[in-house]
Amino acid sequence: MINAAYISGVAMTRFGKQPERTIEELGREPLLKALKDAGIERRDVDEVFCGSLFGGTLIGQRILRDIGMTRIPITNVENACSSSSAALREACAAIAVGRAETVLVIGIDQLTRLGGGTIPLEKTDIEVNLGFAMPALYAMRARRYMHETGATSQHLAMVAAKAHEAGALNPYAQFQNRLTPEEVLASRMIADPLTLYMCCPTGDGAAAVVVTTQKRAAARGKPVRVAASTLQSGLYKTGFRDMATSELTVRTSKLAYEAAGIGPEDIDVAEIHDAFTSAEMMYYESLGFCGKGGALGMVERGDTKIDGAKPVNPSGGLLCRGHPVGATGVAQICEAVWQLRGEAGKHQVKGAKVALTHCTGGGISGLDHGACAVHILTT
């Protein structure tokens, strides 16, 4: 028997630098709030999945131990930036097979523990030993994308300005200030053509959601259904690979649209993996919101602003809300649920009924990315 999974409770911490807190405290905050939001008690939780990249051994147990919530199945999931989206997929599967009725999913990371700079990658990787880093990967993709589509640094700066316009309205965002495209272009170079404000910041944060059955979600009110929960891994290539299109995102989103029985034109609001502004543009195309090169017009017209024709990242996205890697996938779900319930406050997209979240990443040689997760939620 396949049971549909619903989201009945969501919560997140504000993202940003919080080195003074322990990572366990950071995780506890949204966990307790998500239970309250779902209207349930600690004892109602049957199972827990925790997604984190740098949280260390048994991060889920460490968070739950302090509030007496162990003795139930806890599974820790590491899948780079997609860690907690992959954890959510497992929670949906636990509901689907009828193994559990209420599952808690936590996403968490505290990047200030790492001491700053670009996120550390696998030390044995051949490319990492020769100077590969995440900003370098995205910058190379950006340059090829610009070469093929005619996109300019101005476009890349406009995406950052749009993110800040939205982030300024989101109380959970790491950055809540507006920036002009000129200020973005004038910030220091990180990996050309990407300047500092075209790159997501490092920070700390956690988010939690309660996944449950239709019956329990309906009892709470304003139920949100998980219409698709898809995960794919990158295709290994030792030769040519088109880096101006994300084959992995195309493949994953296609599966999600098929599972939900809808198309990209039906998405009212999307939270996508804008780790760098160039990626946001590329993903408009890879997710099917427009054709190849169509992202330029979307950016120029402001289509993806909160009040635009295709709102993308009304939370401010990774660029502004922040990107404590393992926390991002679940934070995107929190935002999507608030949007669908009409509870997003100042950054509410009017009348949103179908939301898409897209979380991808992980840098190892030979792959576009390690993993990609796409979820589609409906009212």
Next chain:
Amino acid sequence: MTVAKAELKPDREYFPASKPWKEANGEVRLIGMRCPVCGTRAFPAKDICHECGNEKGLEPTLLSPTGTLYSFTEMHAVLKGFPSPYVVGYVDLEDGVRVFGQIEHSAAELKVDEPVRLVLGQVRTNPDGVPVISYKFRKR
């Protein structure tokens, strides 16, 4: 003691330590693998073909010493042991294998699809400050 240690310090090291390249007639060529069943080439060399699963007869093969620069970036973010800035890129060798490496030019001197050739040179230093030598690329 300190002096003795310094005397033992090598003047350079190679990455990868197996030195998967061959120098001859002023050319540097990477040693990759070719699958005799499906023809797939790969670098670094492997003992199983990822395309067809073949495990037999995979032999080292010399890859083309030249190719074109698919894309590149000048990294200004500081990475321990690396110069700042440094340029990296993906090169499509003439036999179809894509190789990541450093490029011996500033970004201003390069363009997409630039013809390049393989050379050997320093890419970084190890934690003891010893130069690390590997393959990299230069404009043709």
